[in-house]
Amino acid sequence: MTSSLAKIEDFPSDPVEFFKEILQEAAKGHPDGFMQEMNLATVDEEFGVLNRTVLYRGLTQDNCVFYITHRYVRNFKNLQANPKACITFYMPDVKDKAGIQNSWQVRLIGATAVELPQSETDALWAKENLAAQIRGHICPCGEPINYDDLKARHDQFLEDHRGKPIEKPASYTAWKFQPQRWDFLKVGLDQIADRVQYRLQKDGKWESMHVST
Numbered sequence: 001m002t003s004s005l006a007k008i009e010d011f012p013s014d015p016v017e018f019f020k021e022i023l024q025e026a027a028k029g030h031p032d033g034f035m036q037e038m039n040l041a042t043v044d045e046e047f048g049v050l051n052r053t054v055l056y057r058g059l060t061q062d063n064c065v066f067y068i069t070h071r072y073v074r075n076f077k078n079l080q081a082n083p084k085a086c087i088t089f090y091m092p093d094v095k096d097k098a099g100i101q102n103s104w105q106v107r108l109i110g111a112t113a114v115e116l117p118q119s120e121t122d123a124l125w126a127k128e129n130l131a132a133q134i135r136g137h138i139c140p141c142g143e144p145i146n147y148d149d150l151k152a153r154h155d156q157f158l159e160d161h162r163g164k165p166i167e168k169p170a171s172y173t174a175w176k177f178q179p180q181r182w183d184f185l186k187v188g189l190d191q192i193a194d195r196v197q198y199r200l201q202k203d204g205k206w207e208s209m210h211v212s213t
């Protein structure tokens with residue numbers, strides 16, 4: 001048996017740059033295509049807190065993490081009622097410079113959600129795959145459904161739109177997140193994790209420090 005301490009070294013002063021570096025390394029293990037999920041927790045009137053997996057879609061022009069959703073789903077309604085959120089990324093296979101495998105967790109703590117203007121979602125809609133575009137038109141998220149009914153609706157929609165562009169539904173939208181803290185945790189096999197936390201200061205600058213795991 002063995003034990004050691006993980007150490008996060010040479011981290012940039014800007015947390016978004018750090019996040020990008022880690023994502024880039026995580027993507028190297030998937031040359032044929034890489035999708036990064038994130039866990040989004042929101043305040044929910046009925047359940048107190050509610051979390052779910054959503055797809056990380058990248059960074060906005062002002063360097064905020066964003067994701068895409070529909071106005072009829074609960075996560076949208078939650079964020080509209082209370083924009084406070086927490087996001088967790090888990091990247092289990094990130095090689096360091098020596099080629100050693102590490103797991104990373106990146107958390108956006110005390111994040112405030114801001115909805116992107118509809119004008120910015122046009123380009124995103126155009127890039128959605130066909131299934132996502134059809135889902136945007138036919139799925140009553142969270143409501144009980146009958147598979148055969150939904151399949152009939154799907155097949156009809158597909159038939160009616162073959163070879164034609166599918167219009168962006170009014171429900172299609174995206175949220176970006178402005179966190180108060182970024183928390184980076186790194187751990188390898190038989191190691192005690194190290195964490196680096198960036199805390200937003202009153203002057204808008206990030207203060208970074210190692211924190212105990």
Ligand SMILES: Cc1cc2nc3c(=O)[nH]c(=O)nc-3n(C[C@H](O)[C@H](O)[C@H](O)COP(=O)(O)O)c2cc1C
Binds near residue numbers: 052076
């Ligand atoms: C891999 C994966 C990616 C997902 N991506 C999204 C997404 O980008 N946006 C979204 O609204 N739901 C996404 N979902 C579905 C959500 O997890 C969730 O089931 C749905 O949004 C309804 O959840 P809610 O009622 O808590 O809002 C994804 C699910 C999985 C498994």
